[in-house]
Amino acid sequence: MWYMGGKARLAKHIAEIIGPGIPLLVEPFVGGFNIVPAVRPQRAICADVHVGLIGMYRAIQAGWIPPQEYSEAKYHRLQATKAWATPLHTFVSFACSFGGKEWGGFARYKKGCSCPEQCRMPEHKMLWINRTEEFLCRDYSNLAIPSGATVYCDPPYQGVTAYKTGAFDPVRFVAWCNQQADRGCRVLVSEFINLCPDRWRIVWQKTRKIQLTEQQPNTVPTKTELLLEVQR
């Protein structure tokens, strides 16, 4: 399922660092649910402030099955209904939108080709959604995290305001991560380099080329993906 800022392509690398099959994984910024299926923990607890997203995962746990295909005409009709609270609305708003940006415009794919995996909820994800202990709709700071858990955080990028969940305070977030590490949790954080505090160290990084745009025909822009760990 497309999800803006989602870690689908990096999940395999991140899972190797987290360690497969760990006893408890907590994901306070679950977004498109890419990390749990890659880590395959014994127990998983997921949360996000996005009400519709958590409602959709709970609906799947209750037996709802997302569509395998969705046409552009249906996409626009559904968007116009403003039936925001339904799991179908949330699913289509991300999975069928360009770049996984909520209602960011229909993601077109080649004519004649069936809906790509990114626009569907793949079976292995459905399986792990059903195995997840809880999906909670709340701010990360209101989660009760058992001491000793592994906490993987993928918060909104600094300076990016494209999420509809509002502004994100990096200072409050860093303090909270340090607190969880002091409580005996292993805390891993994606991306948060600009503010890389003393206590945090880079445990994995990968530089990749990003797609050329018409505005930058002669450059090959790159982006460094990072995973940081809070030292205990």
Ligand SMILES: C[S@@+](CC[C@H](N)C(=O)[O-])C[C@H]1O[C@@H](n2cnc3c(N)ncnc32)[C@H](O)[C@@H]1O
């Ligand atoms: C970068 S995305 C996570 C992407 C996810 N790792 C994936 O692979 O799809 C960040 C997520 O944080 C959520 N979010 C933003 N502010 C939050 C907060 N204060 N507490 C919990 N979740 C929050 C957003 O709704 C969004 O789903």
